[in-house]
Amino acid sequence: MVTFTLNGIVHSLDVPDDTPLLWVIRDELKLKGTKFGCGMGLCGACTVHLNGQAIRSCITPVATINGQRLMTIEGLGTPEQPHPLQKAWVQHSVPQCGYCQSGQLMSASALLAANPHPTEAQIREAMSGNVCRCGTYPRILKAIQTVTNAMTGEEETL
Numbered sequence: 001m002v003t004f005t006l007n008g009i010v011h012s013l014d015v016p017d018d019t020p021l022l023w024v025i026r027d028e029l030k031l032k033g034t035k036f037g038c039g040m041g042l043c044g045a046c047t048v049h050l051n052g053q054a055i056r057s058c059i060t061p062v063a064t065i066n067g068q069r070l071m072t073i074e075g076l077g078t079p080e081q082p083h084p085l086q087k088a089w090v091q092h093s094v095p096q097c098g099y100c101q102s103g104q105l106m107s108a109s110a111l112l113a114a115n116p117h118p119t120e121a122q123i124r125e126a127m128s129g130n131v132c133r134c135g136t137y138p139r140i141l142k143a144i145q146t147v148t149n150a151m152t153g154e155e156e157t158l
Contacts, residue, residue, distance in 0.1 A: 002017075002062050002063060002066045003066060004069070004070055007031075007071055007075030013028055015062055018061050020057065020058050020061065020062070021057040022046045022057040022058045022060075025048070025070075031074050039059075040058070044103040044104070045102070047102075048106055049069075049106060049109075051069050076106070076109060083105070085112070088143035088144070088146045093139060094143050096132075100130060104140055107126060108127065108144050111144070112144070112148065116151050117151070118148060123141060123148075124141070
């Protein structure tokens, strides 16, 4: 039995300890925003937050999250109150196919939570583990910079 808080809701599940967290999120809890990409923690499509840190859920055994706090893309914002990054993603037309975007947003939001004023180099480093087959990296960078600038008052707030 594993117990954890996901998007503010406590869950207790009876699943094998070695079950990847991704499959618990998608199959047991029916949250489909977190995507399966490579299955090896290399592409970033499965990125979620564990106690505020970006992790790859496809390689994280569910036993390691017992008693912890998790957040998926479903917990980042709401349609009524989107996260500033979600607004910037729309503003800069970031998504093409959209498959990687939940992982991109989760990595970006973890970065800004830890460092609200990252340099371009820090953004590139933090986002380097997230693959976008459509190649929207310049738009992703611009969207993150828009939120960073809004936080510092350098541009209009979103």
